[in-house]
């Protein structure tokens with residue numbers, strides 16, 4: 001089960017409304033390299049990990065990704081807060097307003113809704129961990145692209161931090177991958 | 189592992205638990221990691237406890253987090269200690285026999301718990317299980333983390 005903590009893992013306080021940026025940032029919520037896909041990927045893959053290392057690591061990183069979903073959601077909420085329909089229209093968010101007003105919805109930067117096909121589960125720990133390593137690198141790359149697209153320090157701070165977490169997660173997945181490569185009984 | 193409780197036998201008398209966790213052989217631990225650990229504040233703001241794993245982007249430096257008031261200061265203390273404990277947790281998932289790191293985990297987890305209690309005494313519960321002996325339902329008496337003041 002899970003326990004909610006009424007705080008963010010990393011603080012967010014965005015003072016400037018920025019609808020254009022929200023439209024790009026949303027991809028790290030509901031896009032192919034986003035935090036929602038990450039959380040579901042690891043939490044779904046963990047059941048068939050071959051030992052307690054894998055079960056622990058995928059549970060703990062998967063849970064951390066849920067708190068990254070919350071950081072992203074907070075950023076999006078603050079970037080869109082109090083935007084008028086007129087402002088939404090000007091930023092190309094008329095269709096978002098029509099369907100969701102100022103509420104959040106997991107989409108990518110092109111407005112494509114979240115889909116579970118952003119992740120896979122094969123039941124093969126080597127295949128699954130290879131996907132996890134790739135996913136962390138893709139998320140890192142997208143955070144870098146997003147940093148390139150803004151100069152608001154209130155946005156850059158959390159993006160740098162989230163990017164760094166991908167680096168740590170990649171390292172942990174890689175260690176586990178190498179451990180399984182060496183120790184699993186059926187050679188792959 | 190989970191054999192410290194049981195369900196009532198109801199229908200399946202010969203049920204067998206197949207495929208018990210096969211515990212794999214233990215690996216050699218990594219070279220001593222304790223030399224590379226950042227201090228809690230630095231670890232937290234850079235998003236990485238391990239200085240040897242830290243990789244910056246372009247010429248950006250991690251954002252400093254400067255608390256504006258006592259509440260923010262106490263929260264930063266909770267955040268940074270929880271972060272260190274969490275980083276050690278992820279490390280120990282892969283290297284469960286690293287005694288030095290286990291000791292550090294115990295130390296930082298208990299510091300994080302103390303910092304959490306200190307925060308909650310003044311600024312409200314961070315977790316529903318911290319509520320006890322409440323005259324009002326304080327879970328919703330304080331702001332939610334996505335709200336800007």
Ligand SMILES: [Fe+2]
Nearest residue numbers: 038165166169
């Ligand atoms: Fe991640």
